[in-house]
Amino acid sequence: MIIVGLLAATLTTSAFLPQMIKTWRTKSAKDVSYTMLITFIIGIFLWLIYGILRKDIAIILANAFTLLFNLTILYLKIKYGRTPQSKRL
Amino acid sequence: MIIVGLLAATLTTSAFLPQMIKTWRTKSAKDVSYTMLITFIIGIFLWLIYGILRKDIAIILANAFTLLFNLTILYLKIKYGRTPQSKRL
Numbered sequence: 322m323i324i325v326g327l328l329a330a331t332l333t334t335s336a337f338l339p340q341m342i343k344t345w346r347t348k349s350a351k352d353v354s355y356t357m358l359i360t361f362i363i364g365i366f367l368w369l370i371y372g373i374l375r376k377d378i379a380i381i382l383a384n385a386f387t388l389l390f391n392l393t394i395l396y397l398k399i400k401y402g403r404t405p406q407s408k409r410l
Numbered sequence: 411m412i413i414v415g416l417l418a419a420t421l422t423t424s425a426f427l428p429q430m431i432k433t434w435r436t437k438s439a440k441d442v443s444y445t446m447l448i449t450f451i452i453g454i455f456l457w458l459i460y461g462i463l464r465k466d467i468a469i470i471l472a473n474a475f476t477l478l479f480n481l482t483i484l485y486l487k488i489k490y491g492r493t494p495q496s497k498r499l
Contacts, residue, residue: 326460328483332453339445353442356428364421370417371468380469 326379334383337390341397350398357393365391415468423472426479430486439487447484454480 344350365388372380433439452476461469 322460322463325456325463329453329460332421332449332456334453336446336450336453339443339449343441343443343446347441347465350441352436352438353429353433360416360421360428361425364418364425365417367414367421371411371418371491374411374414376478377464405490 322377323361326377327382330379334390337387337394341390341394342403344394344397344401349399350394350401353394353398356361358391358398361393362388362391412468415466416471417474419468423475423479426476426483430479430483433483433486433490437490439483439490442483442487444487447480447487451477451480451484 340353344353365384368380369384369388372378372384433442454473457469458473458477461467461473466467
């Protein structure tokens with residue numbers, strides 16, 4: 322059972338790596354919604370608390386890394402959102 | 411404890427709604443990575459199985475809805491990815 326959880330954790334967590342790399346390469350994240358990112362970050366933080374309360378290592382690991390990656394995507398979006406290119410939209 | 415889980419589930423699930431709406435409105439999802447989407451969809455499916463195995467209603471509900479929303483984003487990305495505008499990148 323824990324194998325399924327850890328595999329799920331690895332996949333959903335690592336899914337944010339290509340997004341992070343793509344954002345960095347294209348220097349653009351205008352199609353990634355701010356509302357999504359911030360709602361998601363708060364939600365992930367709550368999942369982390371839930372995982373700790375339930376002593377569920379799959380939930381704890383998944384959400385600790387997902388939180389870190391999404392905070393990085395948010396930072397990149399804020400950084401690149403200030404360049405003139407983003408004013409096209 | 412279940413309240414924290416359900417609140418977390420509501421936030422991480424509903425985070426995909428604005429992304430879905432944004433993709434539909436801008437008719438563009440080129441900044442949303444395919445690799446991310448597909449890895450994420452497989453991961454979410456495994457979380458759903460994990461939730462069923464652990465009989466964890468917060469995990470089951472969160473992942474059932476997240477799966478549905480992400481399949482919709484994937485569909486929109488495939489659909490809009492075929493328009494000439496996307497050939498700029």
